[in-house]
Amino acid sequence: xxxxxxxxxxxxxxxxxxxxxxxxxxxxxxxxxxxxxxxxxxxxxxxxxxxxxxxxxxxxxxxxxxxxxxxxxxxxxxxxxxxxxxxxxxxxxxxxxxxxxxxxxxxxxxxxxxxxxxxxxxxxxxxxxxxxxxxxxxxxxxxxxxxxxxxxxxxxxxxxxxxxxxxxxxxxxxxxxxxxxxxxxxxxxxxxxxxxxxxxxxxxxxxxxxxxxxxxxxxxxxxxxxxxxxxxxxxxxxxxxxxxxxxxxxxxxxxxxxxxxxxxxxxxxxxxxxxxxxxxxxxxxxxxxxxxxxxxxxxxxxxxxxxxxxxxxxxxxxxxxxxxxxxxxxxxxxxxxxxxxxxxxxxxxxxxxxxxxxxxxxxxxxxxxxxxxxxxxxxxxxxxxxxxxxxxxxxxxxxxxxxxxxxxxxxxxxxxxxxxxxxxxxxxxxxxxxxxxxxxxxxxxxxxxxxxxxxxxxxxxxxxxxxxxxxxxxxxxxxxxxxxxxxxxxxxxxxxxxxxxxxxxxxxxxxxxxxxxxxxxxxxxxxxxxxxxxxxxxxxxxxxxxxxxxxxxxxxxxxxxxxxxxxxxxxxxxxxxxxxxxxxxxxxxxxxxxxxxxxxxxxxxxxxxxxxxxxxxxxxxxxxxxxxxxxxxxxxxxxxxxxxxxxxxxxxxxxxxxxxxxxxx
Numbered sequence: 198x199x200x201x202x203x204x205x206x207x208x209x210x211x212x213x214x215x216x217x218x219x220x221x222x223x224x225x226x227x228x229x230x231x232x233x234x235x236x237x238x239x240x241x242x243x244x245x246x247x248x249x250x251x252x253x254x255x256x257x258x259x260x261x262x263x264x265x266x267x268x269x270x271x272x273x274x275x276x277x278x279x280x281x282x283x284x285x286x287x288x289x290x291x292x293x294x295x296x297x298x299x300x301x302x303x304x305x306x307x308x309x310x311x312x313x314x315x316x317x318x319x320x321x322x323x324x325x326x327x328x329x330x331x332x333x334x335x336x337x338x339x340x341x342x343x344x345x346x347x348x349x350x351x352x353x354x355x356x357x358x359x360x361x362x363x364x365x366x367x368x369x370x371x372x373x374x375x376x377x378x379x380x381x382x383x384x385x386x387x388x389x390x391x392x393x394x395x396x397x398x399x400x401x402x403x404x405x406x407x408x409x410x411x412x413x414x415x416x417x418x419x420x421x422x423x424x425x426x427x428x429x430x431x432x433x434x435x436x437x438x439x440x441x442x443x444x445x446x447x448x449x450x451x452x453x454x455x456x457x458x459x460x461x462x463x464x465x466x467x468x469x470x471x472x473x474x475x476x477x478x479x480x481x482x483x484x485x486x487x488x489x490x491x492x493x494x495x496x497x498x499x500x501x502x503x504x505x506x507x508x509x510x511x512x513x514x515x516x517x518x519x520x521x522x523x524x525x526x527x528x529x530x531x532x533x534x535x536x537x538x539x540x541x542x543x544x545x546x547x548x549x550x551x552x553x554x555x556x557x558x559x560x561x562x563x564x565x566x567x568x569x570x571x572x573x574x575x576x577x578x579x580x581x582x583x584x585x586x587x588x589x590x591x592x593x594x595x596x597x598x599x600x601x602x603x604x605x606x607x608x609x610x611x612x613x614x615x616x617x618x619x620x621x622x623x624x625x626x627x628x629x630x631x632x633x634x635x636x637x638x639x640x641x642x643x644x645x646x647x648x649x650x651x652x653x654x655x656x657x658x659x660x661x662x663x664x665x666x667x668x669x670x671x672x673x674x675x676x677x678x679x680x681x682x683x684x685x686x687x688x689x690x691x692x693x694x695x696x697x698x699x700x701x702x703x704x705x706x707x708x709x710x711x712x713x714x715x716x717x718x719x720x721x722x723x724x725x726x727x728x729x730x731x732x733x734x735x736x737x738x739x740x741x742x743x744x745x746x747x748x749x750x751x752x753x754x755x756x757x758x759x760x761x762x763x764x765x766x767x768x769x770x771x772x773x774x775x776x777x778x779x780x781x782x783x784x785x786x787x788x789x790x791x792x793x794x795x796x797x798x799x800x801x802x803x804x805x806x807x808x809x810x811x812x813x814x815x816x817x818x819x820x821x822x823x824x825x826x827x828x829x830x831x832x833x834x835x836x837x838x839x840x841x842x843x844x845x846x847x848x849x850x851x852x853x854x855x856x857x858x859x860x861x862x
Contacts, residue, residue, distance in 0.1 A: 216441040226463025240265035264325035311430035312397035521835035536571035575610035
């Protein structure tokens with residue numbers, strides 16, 4: 198409705214119902230379009246429904262009064278938000294008796310439902326017109342009890358009718374309102390909608406000037422049927438009232454104030470986002486919002502990888518690399534995993550919760566806070582989880598604001614550009630390409646295996662001629678083993694499923710790393726003077742894994758570190774036993790090199806096949822192969838890079854099949 202200057206006290210019947218006001222403020226915060234749930238609520242409120250009819254531009258050629266859904270199509274959402282904020286401020290500035298507001302709404306709903314039911318009973322062509330007539334019929338102040346009401350009510354009806362007459366539709370809505378309090382004798386010959394509203398209003402308000410039998414006769418239905426329709430309308434109205442009033446009857450000013458604040462906070466966060474904001478930018482803006490408004494700190498974003506059902510830490514800021522976190526969603530009990538599973542914010546205060554997960558306790562302790570908040574980014578299909586830490590008082594307050602926190606997460610996910618599968622190749626194209634590659638692999642395998650066999654034979658001859666030189670014999674052994682591994686890798690290209698037939702074996706991880714250090718140390722980076730330093734735990738368990746795949750994974754990471762290290766520096770390889778956040782035993786391998794940190798723009802594609810930044814003939818496949826091998830071996834691989842050091846971490850599970858190293862003789 199056009200916003201005129203309001204009087205110091207708005208009549209109760211001309212106020213947005215507080216229960217709907219609270220709910221709409223919460224639902225519309227940050228939204229650019231009208232959610233369906235909001236449309237359903239607006240259709241229950243006389244003030245908002247009239248505003249929608251008055252501000253809506255009719256469709257081309259439309260003449261009939263629109264139904265609720267049509268009236269709300271293309272509604273000015275920003276104008277609706279402004280109206281709601283102004284009406285919320287009006288409730289706070291001029292509180293009124295909630296019971297009076299409830300009674301006014303009850304009359305509107307009962308009359309609307311009954312008028313619609315009577316219209317359907319008579320076969321009226323536009324039952325929605327009858328519903329709107331009943332909903333809007335009492336928009337105006339209620340006269341004080343004891344007055345001679347006829348003149349006052351007719352004056353109010355006339356004022357409302359003149360307002361409804363300005364609507365650009367062909368309808369008897371204004372006429373029905375104008376005559377709703379006229380005597381029964383004057384209504385018996387009136388048009389259908391006029392009679393329908395008059396009857397519904399008289400029955401709803403129990404007008405003693407006319408009997409129910411006369412009303413039934415005027416409408417052409419039996420008194421018994423009229424009673425049934427009236428009872429059903431009362432039941433529908435009470436259902437709506439109970440659904441929406443149960444949580445708002447008490448502490449009304451406080452509830453409206455909270456809803457208004459939440460609405461403005463959601464609008465503030467939404468204003469930080471632009472159409473170009475990607476998911477990382479949206480989550481970064483959400484972290485800033487939670488820090489500025491609620492004092493939370495230490496944001497960590499965990500992206501959800503659906504095929505693996507895992508959360509992986511992703512960088513939010515260039516100067517703060519993410520921690521090495523990989524969380525299985527189904528098995529974990531920490532706040533992030535619960536938020537992802539339940540699609541709902543989770544708060545953990547480890548000091549107050551004996552069963553809190555080790556990860557939540559560690560994050561809380563490292564941040565110097567009392568607990569952790571996890572907000573799912575998205576709803577039905579989560580993009581990830583944002584973790585933030587806070588003090589106990591801050592998190593206790595936010596426990597009352599879970600709807601608000603959930604909406605923040607959904608708004609963040611909406612900022613991410615949608616991915617399209619329109620460019621995905623057809624299955625037939627994939628099959629054709631696969632068959633073509635298979636034929637090429639067979640040709641390459643034949644061409645590669647011939648020189649590999651010759652080299653292997655010459656190495657065997659060299660070992661015989663060198664005789665008893667243990668150091669040289671050991672180095673030749675390593676070279677010959679690596680040649681054998683190359684041959685097996687080439688052969689695997691001819692097998693559709695590489696894992697087929699490859700058996701696990703007990704691995705001496707320290708010995709494997711020592712051998713690989715010799716291979717890498719004699720490689721293409723040796724001329725740079727890069728030295729490899731081994732810091733190996735001598736009491737390391739021996740896991741059971743596929744040996745060739747593990748050697749390939751470790752060698753790729755070791756060569757990557759050698760090539761990235763500056764001249765005359767040191768690459769460090771460490772092994773140790775650790776307990777992860779799930780309190781499971783694992784072997785940790787750390788491969789570190791000094792040098793510039795990994796560029797921020799590479800983080801999101803670190804383990805993907807890309808054009809290598811190293812130049813020359815590098816294909817940029819090393820880390821992609823590492824990722825694939827880690828998935829096949831069920832290992833966790835992560836990276837951290839800051840200032841002048843980059844470290845790759847490999848976590849190897851220690852299962853029941855692991856063996857203890859032999860005792861020293």
